Amino acid sequence: MKARVTVTLKTGILDPQGKAIEGALRSLGVDGVASVRQGKVFDIEIEGVTDRAKAEAVLKQAADKLLANTVIENYRVDVVG
């Protein structure tokens, strides 16, 4: 089963990397970009689990235990099939 965990910074947390990227896009002349926030994507293969809910539980555990620091980050889990 393939899955994806997306980790993003919580609202209000300063993201200097996102800001730098935002500035670079502006200097490249990419118009219409109001703001950029940088996050992380984890593509994960799950084995031995066929039930979607169980797979989501595994991913949630992975995110809570390691992939995200919930002090500053939110995460979303998606089982893609």
Place this chain on the structure above:
Amino acid sequence: MNAAIIVFPGINRERDMARTLRLVSGQAPAMVWHAETALPRGTDLVVVPGGFSYGDYLRCGAIAARSPIMKAVRDFAESGGLVLGVCNGFQILCEAGLLPGVLMRNSQLKFICRDVYLRVERSDTPFTRGYNAGQVIKVPVAHGEGNYIADGETVARLEGEGRVIFRYAAPDGMIDPNWNHNGAMNAIAGILNERGNVLGMMPHPENHVEASIGSTDGRGLFAGLVDHLAKAA
């Protein structure tokens, strides 16, 4: 002093720390590999040193914080043992939940490696009894992610309970954004846990303990710990 330095893959400041502990206490610390599950018997100080554990992969300190030895460090801290985390060690203690908050990318996005001035906020802790409250010390920093942040409630608690121990300051001790080189909230450079036995700080006091280096301002921290442990024994 029976100090134990925790060594993770990618850590590179453990020898500076060992040299300083030996120099100030007269006793060589134990070097404890991260895969161990117990601290040496009789350990009275655990030091989590600086470096780049696991190459700073995922988040600084995130993977080291989940190493087998960290359960023993957590138990040691819960039983009142003294734990000092410097630089990556501070990041590791935050990731392990032994200290609140997070060290984010420096606000100017640059790795900063230079001497900074710290205002010592309290002298009545095991870590700062070698200093006077309000004293300014000069110690080096070397980090890319030292920008301390926590939610407003946590910062208010840290301030209210006097748990901010070191702040980035001007040479005269004034708190000034121009001297807060990494953008940390309230110029926070070092904090204590609730119980007062775990200290995390970004700067490296272990690098300023010998006159030949040009400053001995870091020595007070270690001399104070030696003194504290000798009195406790």
